[in-house]
Amino acid sequence: MSQHWEIYALKYAEHTNRQRLSNFIFDEDPHGAGALDFFIWVVKNDTQTILIDTGFDQAEAQSRGRSVDRDPVEALAGMGIKAEEITDVVVTHLHFDHAGGLDRYPSAKFHLQEAEMAYATGPCMCHGALKAPFTVGHVVEMVQHVYSGRVIFYDGDAEVAPGLTVHKTGGHSRGLQAVQVETANGPVCLASDASHMYENFEKGKLFPIVADVEDMLKGFDIIRSLAGHDHRVIPGHDPLVTKYYPSFGQTGFIWRLDLPRIA
DSSP states (O other): OOOOOEEEEEEEEEEOSOBGGGTOTTOSSTTSBOOEEEEEEEEEOSSOEEEEOOOOOHHHHHHHTOEESSOHHHHHHTTTOOGGGOOEEEOSOOBTTTSOOGGGOTTOEEEEEHHHHHHHTSGGGGSHHHHTTBOHHHHHHHHHHHHTTOEEEESSSEEEETTEEEEEOOSSSTTOEEEEEEETTEEEEEEETTOSSHHHHHHTOOOSSOSOHHHHHHHHHHHHHHHSSGGGEEESSOTTHHHHSOBOTTOSSEEEOSSOOOO
């Protein structure tokens, strides 16, 4: 029997000074507002808590012109979770906004696609356009964790825990993986950057940072299949997530995603 999980989105940052042309190729309104929210995700049940991605800190935000509302570790504290107690972190890919601060989880194993490690440390990083979303310090930290035996590699689809699986999509990054989570209300797909916004997968719109166009388009079909219903696909950066799902307590920055949409 599959284990049912609860899922929480924790918003730690936003990028409001942004146009739609930065989110969609061939968009009909390229100069319209295109704000992004930045999340990490917590998946938990009675016996286990798993973190999906680790976000970025204030120093990274300043270097990239972003705004941090709260440190990701502080966001976790809003759920009573201590970073040092996290034992498993799924890293969907190694871009700066998903893989910062790995050293703040000293007890964790990191779950990563083989293809992502090869991509982030291989010849593609000789090209400015491909290496731009990566921060070399984050990648070096992950290499160090490989050498200390703290990285669990996958080659495609795999089970991290009962009812929680990872699925390689590629597209946005060579080894990008989405996460399928079994909940009491059916499977939910945490798409991460397989679809930054709802519009990406709903309308087949490409995101401009793309390693493989065909894989990105196929990825839209993969995440829909994993969720079983479009309303159970959670995009990686869409502010609408904060409108569609109930808030957690009085925090103002945490939303529960395993419950049905409220809007």
